[in-house]
Amino acid sequence: MAEPILEFDDVDIRYRTDGDDVRAVNGASFAIDEGDYFGLVGESGCGKSTIADSIVGGLDDNGEVVSGEIRFKGEQIQDYSESEFNENVRWKEVSVIPQSSMNSLDPVMKLSEQAVEMAKYHTDLSRPAALDRLRELFDVVGLSESRISDYPHQFSGGMQQRAIIAFALFLQPSLIIADEPTTALDVIMQDQIMDYINGLKDDWDVSMLLITHDISLVFENCDSMAVMHGGQIAETGTVDDVFDRPRHPYAILLQNAFPDVRFPDRELAVIDGHPPQLRDEVDFCTFADRCPWAEPACREGAPPATPVAGDDDHLAWCVRAGEMSELAANHLERSTESTSILEGGQ
Structure with a gap:
């Protein structure tokens, strides 16, 4: 049986403060299988986004994985340095669809130039090849290929979120972390965004960690899930089992x-x-x-x-x-x- 693509094994994460430390995640254990859409659900402040940040080395400066193991493709990554995360994990292997697309796209750069910059630092793609790839991905997420040279402010909120999905796929990652990907979108656009995300499962060899406070979103779109409360994992299993x-x-x-x-x-x-x-x-x-x-x-x-x-x-x-x-x-x-x-x- 193939090993999981991501494993959390009894992980504790703390944030240092001037007073007592905040124990944001305590003894968290779960695993995401290759090709699995995995939902992590719980109310605001329970530790979901802290878990996501720890996977890509994105914890705040006062945050630290103090015990346990985080394994990606069998390799421990909880003690990676910044350069090791950049070289081995971020974008190339794990990409992120964040909550707020408006804060994630450079407002003074055309989307085409942002793609070229990404290709420059993470791939050996030429400029024409990078632009061709972005056009292909715009088509995947339902955006016109002619819009790749537009600025972010020329897109609606839903279009920006779809552009973020395109960038998340740009380096063909093994795992995508979707952190509240439909926040601040109207219900029709929420449904469209989830349709695009679900479509990736059939067309791309990718696993996904979907983080949300909406348990119904997980029931509708994921294979397996974990329910989280107060920094602890409460329950894990297939969506059918937990439902x-x-x-x-x-x-x-x-x-x-x-x-x-x-x-x-x-x-x-x-x-x-x-x-x-x-x-x-x-x-x-x-x-x-x-x-x-x-x-x-x-x-x-x-x-x-x-x-x-x-x-x-x-x-x-x-x-x-x-x-x-x-x-x-x-x-x-x-x-x-x-x-x-x-x-x-x-």
């Missing part, structure tokens, strides 16, 4: 906080409280103070990874994972039909 058989309380409540057109009368779940401020040692479940099913053991140590129904590919970091189907079904006020989401696979 049909969620076993971490946060994954269950997050899923049931979204409206479902199949059950218009269903009462939506409410996640009370706020994410924790992680200044002290994180030797507890970070969801414990918000969890309706918490017990003393939840605060007496970081939760272990528990296989769901004996499946090592579907893991929940919860001491009560084996009970959650019954506990949640009794707790949530749901119709008989919607209860099947939790009862599936028991």
Whole structure:
């Protein structure tokens, strides 16, 4: 069996401050297989973008991977220097579709010149070959090839985002990180952007890490996923597993906080409280103070990874994972039909 293209193995990431350190990511473990579209979902501030930054060496100066391993194609990269990230990872192997395209394109350079600069520093492509490649990629993302010599301000927000996708593909990377790629776009443009991203899967040999707070976006577009809360991975598995058989309380409540057109009368779940401020040692479940099913053991140590129904590919970091189907079904006020989401696979 082929090794994963990206692996996080018990990774801790901290930010140094004048006061106590911020423990942004704690014991994070997951893997992305080659050709897999992997979703990382969780509320703002849970550590998703910190994980993305750590993959390309983009942490702020006060950020540091303090323990664990990040492996890309089997090679440890968490201790790479700036030059090693530039030579071995950034753009050539891993590219990024950022949240804000308007802040990612040089406003005083034509897109064609930006492509030529990228080719100059990362490839041996000639100028004509680089421009031909950009034209090809503009066609892939639904932009007119005649627009490659325009400036960014001559594009709408949706067109700029598509241009960013073209640049992300320019060096034929193995992994694309899409960090909230539809933020600030209207719903029609969001759908178009996701269509372009999904189209890459059939036409390009590429894996993707899709980072979002919208769990429905992951359910619709990814193969596998991880749910994250308070700097900890809460649950991982295939999208079908996490959708049909969620076993971490946060994954269950997050899923049931979204409206479902199949059950218009269903009462939506409410996640009370706020994410924790992680200044002290994180030797507890970070969801414990918000969890309706918490017990003393939840605060007496970081939760272990528990296989769901004996499946090592579907893991929940919860001491009560084996009970959650019954506990949640009794707790949530749901119709008989919607209860099947939790009862599936028991």
